[in-house]
Every structure is written in structure tokens, then in C-alpha cells.
Amino acid sequence: MDLGIKGKRALVCASSKGLGLGCAEALAEAGVDLVMNARTDGPLQEAAEAIRKRYNVDVVAVAADITTEDGRAKVLEAAGQVDILVNNAGGPPPGLWSDWERDDFIAALDANMLTPIALIKALVPSMMDRGWGRVVNITSQSVKAPIPVLGLSNAARAGLTGYVAGTSRQIAPSGVTMNNILPGIHATDRAASLDAGVSKQQGITVDDARAAREATIPARRYGTREEFGATCAFLCSQHAGFIVGQNILLDGGGVNATL
Numbered sequence: 001m002d003l004g005i006k007g008k009r010a011l012v013c014a015s016s017k018g019l020g021l022g023c024a025e026a027l028a029e030a031g032v033d034l035v036m037n038a039r040t041d042g043p044l045q046e047a048a049e050a051i052r053k054r055y056n057v058d059v060v061a062v063a064a065d066i067t068t069e070d071g072r073a074k075v076l077e078a079a080g081q082v083d084i085l086v087n088n089a090g091g092p093p094p095g096l097w098s099d100w101e102r103d104d105f106i107a108a109l110d111a112n113m114l115t116p117i118a119l120i121k122a123l124v125p126s127m128m129d130r131g132w133g134r135v136v137n138i139t140s141q142s143v144k145a146p147i148p149v150l151g152l153s154n155a156a157r158a159g160l161t162g163y164v165a166g167t168s169r170q171i172a173p174s175g176v177t178m179n180n181i182l183p184g185i186h187a188t189d190r191a192a193s194l195d196a197g198v199s200k201q202q203g204i205t206v207d208d209a210r211a212a213r214e215a216t217i218p219a220r221r222y223g224t225r226e227e228f229g230a231t232c233a234f235l236c237s238q239h240a241g242f243i244v245g246q247n248i249l250l251d252g253g254g255v256n257a258t259l
């Protein structure tokens with residue numbers, strides 16, 4: 001399917017690995033020029049070069065912490081005007097509900113709520129002026145079904161989801177759509193490190209830890225970054241112009257709910 005976005009320009013935050021990289025690759029396959037970002041320069045440059053070679057699109061790679069004001073300023077300066085914004089960053093650490101203090105919440109809100117909001121505020125007005133734009137926020141299945149040890153994530157991402165629900169309806173008349181993708185368990189470094197933690201804690205192998213988690217998913221496997229990226233690229237396509245303010249769950253059926 002031709003996604004109809006060849007020649008558009010996208011900022012994909014936190015995209016040297018994992019789900020962000022999947023989104024960058026799928027957009028590049030559709031002919032979209034990219035601004036990619038991550039904190040660590042080496043893997044970011046490698047990912048950018050691989051995409052340039054494979055898809056023959058223009059890629060600017062900016063090493064910066066997107067959750068800081070300075071990092072965002074650096075990325076925004078390099079990005080200039082973009083048509084597509086994919087918001088992403090690392091997730092907050094796990095823990096116990098009673099242990100988190102104000103500073104822990106502020107850090108989680110900064111990373112997973114206020115950072116995407118700042119980027120939306122910086123980039124959406126010019127999309128509206130030009131009458132076309134796409135915003136996709138990577139959140140989590142925890143928005144629909146809270147993960148007890150990820151209370152900081154449950155809280156910050158729910159806050160972003162409320163903001164997106166209201167804002168998406170206000171920007172839609174200008175041809176700009178905004179939606180969220182909610183990942184369940186995907187085979188990325190983050191999933192591998194969670195499996196390693198369970199393996200250590202329970203004295204089982206990493207493979208057994210993964211098999212136990214896969215058994216909890218109706219699809220009986222982890223999602224892939226390619227599947228995730230393809231969904232993101234579709235939401236950014238010409239065909240998705242009537243999808244506004246939605247929360248698309250990609251979880252292999254993991255959340256057991258009728259709606």
C-alpha cells in the first residue's frame with residue numbers, strides 16, 4: 001500500500017533502538033525524511049546510516065536527552081519544520097507505590113508527559129498553518145490496564161492520554177491528527193532487561209523468564225519492532241486522516257477487555 005507520505009519530514013524521538021527505531025524504519029520505507037534522536041551518539045549514528053543506505057532518505061541524527069529542555073532545544077533546532085512527530089522516550093523505573101517521592105513523580109511526568117506535550121506545542125502550530133500533520137505518541141498498555149510495579153508510568157502516561165484526548169479534537173479541523181499507540185510486550189532491549197531482572201530475582205534462566213511472560217499473551221509471543229513501526233507509519237499515512245484521538249493497543253491480546 002502506498003502510504004502517500006513520500007517526501008514528508010518526521011521527527012522520531014528516542015529512535016536508535018526498539019520501538020522508536022521500528023517507527024523510523026517504517027516511515028523511511030514510506031519515503032519519509034527523518035530526524036532521529038537518542039542520548040548515545042554511536043548507536044544513533046549507526047542506525048541513521050543503516051536507514052540512509054537501505055531506504056535512500058535524508059536522515060539527520062541528533063544525540064540529546066529529549067526529556068531535558070536543552071536536549072529538546074537542540075533537537076528542535078536541527079529538526080526545523082516537520083510534518084510528522086513521533087513522541088517517545090525511555091520509561092520510568094519500576095518500584096513500589098509507597099516508595100515514590102515527589103521528585104520521582106516529577107521525573108516521570110517530565111519524561112513521559114511534559115516532554116511530548118512540549119514537542120507537540122513546539123511543532124503542531126506550523127503543521128496547522130500548513131493544513132496537514134501527524135502526531136503519534138508511544139505510551140503503554142498500562143494506560144488501559146495498570147502494571148502494579150510501574151505506577152510512575154501508569155500515572156504519567158495517563159496524564160498524557162488525557163491531554164491528547166482533548167487536544168487532538170482541537171487540532172483536527174486544521175488537518176492534523178494525533179493518536180497514541182499503546183505497546184504491550186515487545187522484543188526490545190527494555191523487554192530483555194525486564195526478563196533478565198525476573199531471571200535473577202526468581203533464579204530461572206532468561207529463556208524461562210521470557211517463556212513465562214509469553215504464556216500470559218494470547219498471541220503467545222512478544223511483538224516486533226517491525227509490526228509496531230508499520231502501525232505507526234499507517235497512522236502517519238494519508239489513509240489515517242479520519243483517525244483522531246485514539247488509543248491503539250498493540251499487545252497480542254494481553255489486555256483482557258471487550259473494548
Ligand code: NAP
Binds near residue numbers: 064138183186187
Ligand atoms: P528500548 O529498546 O530501551 O529503546 C529506547 C530508545 O530510546 C533507545 O534508542 C534509547 O537510546 C532512547 N532513549 C531512551 N531515553 C531517551 C531520552 N531520555 N532521550 C532520547 N532518547 C532516549 O525501549 P523500547 O522497548 O523501545 O521502549 C520505548 C518506550 O515504550 C518506553 O517508554 C517504554 O517504557 C515503552 N514501552 C515499551 C514496551 C516494550 O515491551 N518494549 C511495552 C510498553 C511500553 P539511548 O539510551 O541512547 O538514549
